[in-house]
Amino acid sequence: MDYLNDMKTVWGMEDTPEKIKILERIITGADAHNDVESGMDARDMLIETCLDAGFPKKQLQAFSWLISKWEDEDNDVYIDSEDLLWKYKWISEHVPTFDEVSKAQIDGLLDDMRVKFEQENYSLRPYYKVCTLAAMRMGDVKKAKELFEKWSNTKEDVLNDCTVCERQDKLHYYYFVKDYEAAKKKAKPIIEGKQRCAEVPHLTYGIMALTYLALGDAEMAQQCFDKGYPLVEQQSSLIPPLGQLLRYLVATNQTEKAREVIDTNLEIVLQAEGGLDRLIFLQAAYPLFDREKEADLVEMTEALTAKFDARNENSYYQDCLNAY
Amino acid sequence: MENYSHRFQVNLAGMIDILSNHLYDEKDVYIRELLQNATDAIRARKKIDPTLEGKIHASLTGDNNEKTLILEDNGIGLTEEEVHAFLATIANSSKGEKNFDGESSNDFIGRFGIGLLSCFIVSDEIVMISTSKKDGGTTEWRGKADGTYSVRKIETDTREPGTQVYLRLRAGLEDHPECEEVEYLINTLKKYGSSLESNIIVEINGLEEEINSWTKQFSDKETLFKLSREQIIQYGEYILGTHFQDYFLIENESGRTFGIAYMIPHAVQMNAIRKNTVFLNNMYVTSEANNILPDWSFFAKCVIWTDELQPVASREAFYKNERLTSVADELGVALKKGIETLPEEALMKLLATHYLGFKALASEDAPFLKLIYPYLPVRTLNGEEKLGDIIAKNDVIYYTYSVDDFRQIKDIARSSGITLINGGYSYDSPILAQLSYFVEGTEFVLIQPEEMTDKLRPMTADEEQAYQPILTEMNSMMAEFDTDVLIKHFEPKDLPIIFIHSTATQELRELERAVEETNSVFSDILESIQKEQEPAPLAHLYLNLDNELIKRLFSSGKSVNELSVIVNVLYIQALLLGHYPLKRKEMELMNQNMLRILEML
Numbered sequence: 001m002d003y004l005n006d007m008k009t010v011w012g013m014e015d016t017p018e019k020i021k022i023l024e025r026i027i028t029g030a031d032a033h034n035d036v037e038s039g040m041d042a043r044d045m046l047i048e049t050c051l052d053a054g055f056p057k058k059q060l061q062a063f064s065w066l067i068s069k070w071e072d073e074d075n076d077v078y079i080d081s082e083d084l085l086w087k088y089k090w091i092s093e094h095v096p097t098f099d100e101v102s103k104a105q106i107d108g109l110l111d112d113m114r115v116k117f118e119q120e121n122y123s124l125r126p127y128y129k130v131c132t133l134a135a136m137r138m139g140d141v142k143k144a145k146e147l148f149e150k151w152s153n154t155k156e157d158v159l160n161d162c163t164v165c166e167r168q169d170k171l172h173y174y175y176f177v178k179d180y181e182a183a184k185k186k187a188k189p190i191i192e193g194k195q196r197c198a199e200v201p202h203l204t205y206g207i208m209a210l211t212y213l214a215l216g217d218a219e220m221a222q223q224c225f226d227k228g229y230p231l232v233e234q235q236s237s238l239i240p241p242l243g244q245l246l247r248y249l250v251a252t253n254q255t256e257k258a259r260e261v262i263d264t265n266l267e268i269v270l271q272a273e274g275g276l277d278r279l280i281f282l283q284a285a286y287p288l289f290d291r292e293k294e295a296d297l298v299e300m301t302e303a304l305t306a307k308f309d310a311r312n313e314n315s316y317y318q319d320c321l322n323a324y
Numbered sequence: 325m326e327n328y329s330h331r332f333q334v335n336l337a338g339m340i341d342i343l344s345n346h347l348y349d350e351k352d353v354y355i356r357e358l359l360q361n362a363t364d365a366i367r368a369r370k371k372i373d374p375t376l377e378g379k380i381h382a383s384l385t386g387d388n389n390e391k392t393l394i395l396e397d398n399g400i401g402l403t404e405e406e407v408h409a410f411l412a413t414i415a416n417s418s419k420g421e422k423n424f425d426g427e428s429s430n431d432f433i434g435r436f437g438i439g440l441l442s443c444f445i446v447s448d449e450i451v452m453i454s455t456s457k458k459d460g461g462t463t464e465w466r467g468k469a470d471g472t473y474s475v476r477k478i479e480t481d482t483r484e485p486g487t488q489v490y491l492r493l494r495a496g497l498e499d500h501p502e503c504e505e506v507e508y509l510i511n512t513l514k515k516y517g518s519s520l521e522s523n524i525i526v527e528i529n530g531l532e533e534e535i536n537s538w539t540k541q542f543s544d545k546e547t548l549f550k551l552s553r554e555q556i557i558q559y560g561e562y563i564l565g566t567h568f569q570d571y572f573l574i575e576n577e578s579g580r581t582f583g584i585a586y587m588i589p590h591a592v593q594m595n596a597i598r599k600n601t602v603f604l605n606n607m608y609v610t611s612e613a614n615n616i617l618p619d620w621s622f623f624a625k626c627v628i629w630t631d632e633l634q635p636v637a638s639r640e641a642f643y644k645n646e647r648l649t650s651v652a653d654e655l656g657v658a659l660k661k662g663i664e665t666l667p668e669e670a671l672m673k674l675l676a677t678h679y680l681g682f683k684a685l686a687s688e689d690a691p692f693l694k695l696i697y698p699y700l701p702v703r704t705l706n707g708e709e710k711l712g713d714i715i716a717k718n719d720v721i722y723y724t725y726s727v728d729d730f731r732q733i734k735d736i737a738r739s740s741g742i743t744l745i746n747g748g749y750s751y752d753s754p755i756l757a758q759l760s761y762f763v764e765g766t767e768f769v770l771i772q773p774e775e776m777t778d779k780l781r782p783m784t785a786d787e788e789q790a791y792q793p794i795l796t797e798m799n800s801m802m803a804e805f806d807t808d809v810l811i812k813h814f815e816p817k818d819l820p821i822i823f824i825h826s827t828a829t830q831e832l833r834e835l836e837r838a839v840e841e842t843n844s845v846f847s848d849i850l851e852s853i854q855k856e857q858e859p860a861p862l863a864h865l866y867l868n869l870d871n872e873l874i875k876r877l878f879s880s881g882k883s884v885n886e887l888s889v890i891v892n893v894l895y896i897q898a899l900l901l902g903h904y905p906l907k908r909k910e911m912e913l914m915n916q917n918m919l920r921i922l923e924m925l
Contacts, residue, residue, distance in 0.1 A: 002727070009750055012593045012680055018687075018751055025727060025748070028834065031905035057853060061838045064846035071843060095849065100856040105849050112845045 003029025007038060010045060015052035017236075023049065024058070036077045040069065047087050054236030056094040057273040063091050081120055085159055088113050092130040096137040099275035099307045106134060117159070125154040126161065129169060136176045137276060139309075139316020148173055164190070164197040168204055175207045183211045191224075199238075202231045206244025213248060221248060229261070236268050243280035250287055250324070258288055279304040279317065287324050339441060347638045352502055354446060355509075356516040356639075357439030358395045358489060359524075360607055365399020365487060366522050369457055372400075378522030381532075382513055384506050391493040391503060393446075397522070398486040401456040404463045407475055410440075440489070444469050446503055447491040453478070457485035510535055518563065519543035519606040519629065539563075543606045543629050545582050549573055560586045563601060564611075564625055570670040572662035574626070576654035583628035585621075585662055587674050592622050594681045600626040602642075604633060610640055615648060618656035620685045623678040628655075664695055675699050683751035693758060700755070703730075703746040705738050711759075714743060715766045722771045723747035723756045725827065731902060732824050733776040739815035740779045744771070773824045780812035780822075780866060787811070787869065790878075797884045798891060805910065806832075807863040809891055811878070813870045820871040823898035825863035832860040833904065840908050865895050889920045 003026045010026070013019040023046040030039035043062035050059035067088075070079045092113050096106050114127045128151035135144035160166065167186055174183035189195040190204045205228020212221035229245050232238040242265060249258035262285045269281045282301040289297050305317045350356075359380065366378035381396040402410070443450050448469040455462040462480050467473040493503045501508035506528050517524045518539040525532050541547045542559055560568040568586040575582035598621060601611040606629065616628055633651060634643045642648050663671065675682055679701065686693035686700070698712025714721060722737070724730040727748030737744040747753035753770070760768040783791065791811055799808050806829070814822070832854070839850045867874045877890055896914045899906060906914065 009680060012591070012595070013750065014595060014684065018684075018754070021726070021748075022750055024834070028728075028905060029903055031837070032900075032903040060846075060853075061835060061850065064838050064842035064850060067846065068842040098849075098853060100853045101849050102852065105852060108845050109849065 003033070003035075003038065007042065010042075015049045017053055017055075019049050020046065020053060020055060020058060027062070036069070036075070040066065040077055040079065044083075047090070050237075051090060052237055054239075054268075055273055056097065060091055060094065063087060082158065085113075085117060085120060085122060088116065089126050089130055089159075089161070092127075093133055094274060096134045097274035097276035099304065099311060101311075103138070103311060103313065106138070110134060122159050123155050123157040125151060125156055126159050128154055129161070129166075132173060133169060136173065138312040139314050140312065141177060144173065145177060162197050164195045164200045167195065168200045171204070171211075172207055175211050178214075180211045180214045183207070184215060187211070191220075201228070202235075202238055203241050204228070205231070206241030206248070209248040210244055210251075213251060218252075221252070225249065233261075234265055234268055236272060239265075239269055239272055239274075239277040240280050242269075243277075243282075243284045246281060247284035250284060255288065258285070262288065275304055276308065279308060283317070283321050283324075286321060348442075349638065349640050351445070351499055352512045352515075353638070353640070354442040355502065355512045356607065357442045359513070359517050359520065361439050361489075362395065362397035362399060362487070363520055363522060363607065365397050365401065367399075369398070369400035369485065372457070380517070380520075380522050380524045381527070382509065382524065383527035384503070384509055389495045393491040393493055393503065393509070394488060395491075396486060396488040398484060400458070401485045401487055402454040402463060403456040403459050403461060404475065404477060406456070407452075407454065407463050407465050440467075443489070443491050446493055446497055446500055448494055449492045451490040451492075452487060453490075454487040455480075455483040455485050460485075514539075516608045519603045519608065521606060540606075542584075542627075543603060545575070545579070545629070548582070548584070556584060560584065560627075563627055566625070568625075570666065570674065572666060574655055574658035574662055576651050576658065578632060578654075580632040581616075581628060581630040581651050581655065583626050585624040585626045585659055587670070587677075588623055588625055589677065591677055591680070594622050594684060596622065598622065600628060602628045602630065602633075604635055604639075604642075605631050609635060609642070613641065615644060616642065616652055616655065617659070618652055620681070620689075621656070621659055622681050623674060624659060626655075660692060660695060668699075671696075671699055675701070680750060683755060687751040687754040687758070690758060690762070693755060694762060697755070697759060697763070702752055702756075703749060705734060705744055714745070715763060718743045718766060720767045720769060721745060721756075722769050723753060724771060724773075725753050728830060728902070729771075729773050729827070732773040732822070733771070735816060735819050736776050736779050736814060736822060740776075772826065774826060774861075774864075777812075777824060777864070777866070780814045783811055783813070783869065794878075794884050794887060798888050801888055802865075802891075802895070805863075805895070805913070806860070807865055807895065809865045809867060809895075811867045811869055811874075814866070814868050815870070817868070817870045817872075820868055820873045821894050821898055822866040822868070823863065823895075823902060824866065826861050828858075828860040829863050830904075832857070833907065837905060837907055865891070865898060867891070867894070886924065889917050889924070892917045893921070 006022050006026045006029070010019055010022050013022070023042050026042040027039055027046070030036075030042060043066050046062045047059050047066070050056060050062075066079065066084065069075045069077065070081070070084055092110055095101055095109050110127070110131055113130070114124060117124055117127050128147055132144050132147040132151050135147055161169070167190060171183045171186035171190075174180070174186055187204060187208050190201050191208060193201075205224040209221045209224035209228065212218075212224060225245055225248055228241065232242045232245065235242070242261075246258060246261050249255075249261060265281070266285075269278055272278050279301070282297065282304065286298070286301050289301075291298060301321070305321055308317045309315050362380045363378075366376070366380075370376050370378065376398070379398050381394075383394050384391060385394065386392050440450065440452065450465075450467045452465045452467075453462065454465075460481075462478040462483050463475060464478050465473060465475050497503045502512040503509075506526065510526050510528075510533075513524055513526060514535050518536050519542065520536060521540055521543070523534050524536045525534050527533075539559070539562065541551070542556075548556075556571055557568060560566065560571065564586065566586070566589070569589060570587040571584050573582070574585050597612075598614045598617065598619070599611060600613045600616055602609045602613045602616055613628070616630075616633075617624070617626060630651070633648055634645060635641070636643055663674070666674065675696065682696060683700065686696055698710065698715070700711045701708050702711055702714070703709075704714065721743050723745040724733070724747050727746060730744070730746040730748055734744065745752070745756060747756050747770070756768050757770065759766075782788075795809060795811060802809055807825075835850060835854050835857075839847045839854065842850070869875060869878070877887065892913055896906070896910060896917070899910065
């Protein structure tokens with residue numbers, strides 16, 4: 001059976017769209033043969049691959065199958081609860097980035113995550129963290145502040161993210177609430193190269209370029225761009241930091257470089273599955289769009305801004321656009 | 325005879341701790357330091373005495389718990405002043421550490437000091453007796469692990485220049501088999517000294533054995549490039565423990581880094597850690613170098629000799645600096661050139677073993693793709709074929725994006741005589757897309773399944789008149805399956821149906837299945853996503869009016885309801901043949917129709 005041969009092939013592959021294509025083929029093949037175990041393995045790999053290669057919707061789709069199998073008491077294929085709940089954090093983090101998903105649906109999903117963490121006796125700290133990140137993505141400063149307190153004051157356990165990711169998410173929070181000094185302090189070990197992990201400092205430099213800019217440290221801001229851009233250029237899974245770095249270029253009137261960044265990355269941005277990823281980049285590029293020749297991009301930016309604000313029931317993204 | 329008593333100017337205990345517990349990864353590294361000192365001394369003497377044959381002699385003497393390791397060389401030796409100088413430089417050894425160039429003359433004493441100190445890893449007392457070529461004098465140095473040492477002149481007229489180091493081995497060195505048995509000592513000496521130009525002789529039970537006489541020739545570039553295939557294959561087995569069948573020689577632009585790239589005879593994970601063996605100035609550095617060759621060198625295991633890279637403090641790896649990056653790039657160029665010059669049979673074998681890695685590399689590296697594309701295997705209507713052979717026979721080559729697309733259209737493609745490659749296998753479609761840019765005389769065309777339907781011939785006007793009303797009615801029933809039914813004429817005649825749909829339609833099917841198969845929280849979210857997506861085009865079920873079954877079906881005078889039972893069965897059959905998992909309503913349709921067929925019997 002072809003899909004079993006494909007399974008052997010994917011083990012040796014890097015996390016690329018090419019790998020995703022084969023994993024999807026395996027899933028279809030395994031399901032057609034009612035091979036639950038292979039279907040589960042392939043989805044498990046797909047969820048991890050999507051984290052590096054982008055495609056959060058495909059990730060969500062695979063996870064939704066996996067979690068229903070986990071819930072199904074008649075399913076006799078073993079699914080590791082700890083691993084599943086670890087991955088649940090990724091799903092919960094990404095769901096607010098889809099403009100198609102309503103606020104009630106996001107709340108419903110986060111609540112489902114909480115219940116499952118409680119049922120399995122894990123700490124709710126990761127839950128509060130993703131809730132904080134969701135509130136940030138939904139532009140709700142007040143709620144983010146409340147949840148941040150809960151996140152910070154709840155005990156860690158094995159499902160807690162690594163210390164570097166935790167640091168990254170906290171400095172992001174400080175940036176979001178405009179406490180730039182706290183963000184700078186939090187980012188210090190990362191900026192100095194003392195702490196890193198698979199996604200850090202890739203995610204850090206964009207936020208910090210804007211943070212240093214806000215603090216008036218032009219030299220450090222530029223350094224963040226110089227170091228950060230090569231890490232995120234044309235990386236489908238790292239569009240938000242790419243957008244932040246572009247925003248920095250536009251804010252510092254480095255128009256030529258900004259245009260180059262737009263041209264190099266626009267294709268992967270437009271293909272991004274998460275509307276918020278697209279919006280962050282498009283808003284950053286917005287002032288440079290040619291109102292006539294790039295009217296479609298202008299329109300797309302404005303439509304997405306309106307859509308997210310409507311979903312979030314606030315004017316956060318419109319304010320971001322106006323603040324330029 | 326003069327006698328001095330001094331203390332080291334450094335915290336010796338701390339330094340020994342660093343040397344034995346922190347600096348080095350390998351416990352036997354003091355042997356390398358001894359060999360390095362001896363080699364430096366011989367190289368220095370050769371500058372004034374070029375005909376000298378360098379010799380390093382090692383022995384392990386004494387009974388259990390009272391063993392002594394002796395290492396002796398016929399190098400330039402040290403004068404008493406130099407003995408004092410090397411001890412002084414221990415405290416300031418960084419100068420020498422940063423330059424591991426044995427050919428540069430004057431700084432070898434600095435490294436000598438730190439190297440000798442590493443012997444405290446296994447010994448509490450080191451005795452060195454050295455006779456200098458410069459003044460003919462002999463000096464004895466005794467160093468103790470408590471931090472004291474003494475130096476004295478020994479009056480002797482007949483002693484040949486050179487240095488002897490005696491290590492009184494400490495008891496309880498279970499982690500150091502090389503201190504216990506001479507066989508292990510030989511292995512350690514072979515590890516570090518196999519490429520050294522001086523002869524390394526070990527005494528075993530009173531007999532002398534030279535341990536690097538065969539291996540050292542490989543480190544000389546000119547000799548290496550003249551050696552026979554058998555010798556080089558044998559060397560690979562000796563040093564890497566694998567019987568390789570193919571290899572090529574590589575060197576970088578400066579020619580100061582060169583070596584043997586052995587082709588790994590089995591498939592390896594592309595993201596597996598690379599391990600290459602590297603000698604610096606002929607001294608073994610590591611068998612685990614992972615940055616001296618490009619990341620994509622997964623298919624080769626290399627033995628490299630260099631004199632232009634900078635080792636880290638422990639001299640067990642290299643600093644990742646610009647030089648290392650450019651050496652790795654240049655060796656990458658040499659590797660590609662090596663692949664190019666492999667005999668075709670060896671190249672085919674290499675590609676077959678590592679095809680996935682090569683395809684991944686080729687999909688991102690156009691020059692590499694240009695090099696290997698003729699040999700890449702792809703799947704066509706005729707099974708597996710080499711791209712070069714297909715290109716030689718065709719001006720236009722069609723390829724599909726996915727295995728699914730290929731499966732849908734392969735029958736029509738075969739009957740219409742086009743050349744079709746299944747581009748769904750890993751990296752094939754990106755590779756084929758790139759080939760359009762540089763393969764002259766052949767066009768590569770990505771074909772969507774829908775595009776093949778223009779090969780299907782329409783019904784005649786009479787047929788149209790007869791069957792269109794039935795079709796219209798039937799299609800209104802099929803609407804809920806996002807599929808329409810069409811009647812055509814096509815080859816091959818024994819094929820009753822063809823089911824064609826786009827990638828977008830297939831993705832939507834999968835999303836619908838996900839909605840069906842998950843809990844309410846997730847199905848609700850997935851449904852919202854599904855609703856917002858652009859509607860996917862309908863799938864098409866083409867019925868072949870040239871096929872006996874379809875012809876009889878439509879001329880049987882059956883009612884639309886009866887006909888639709890059969891068409892529905894054909895639809896389900898098409899899905900199953902295409903290995904598409906059925907959606908819930910399709911499963912229901914299948915069951916209902918089976919019952920209706922039973923009733924009709």
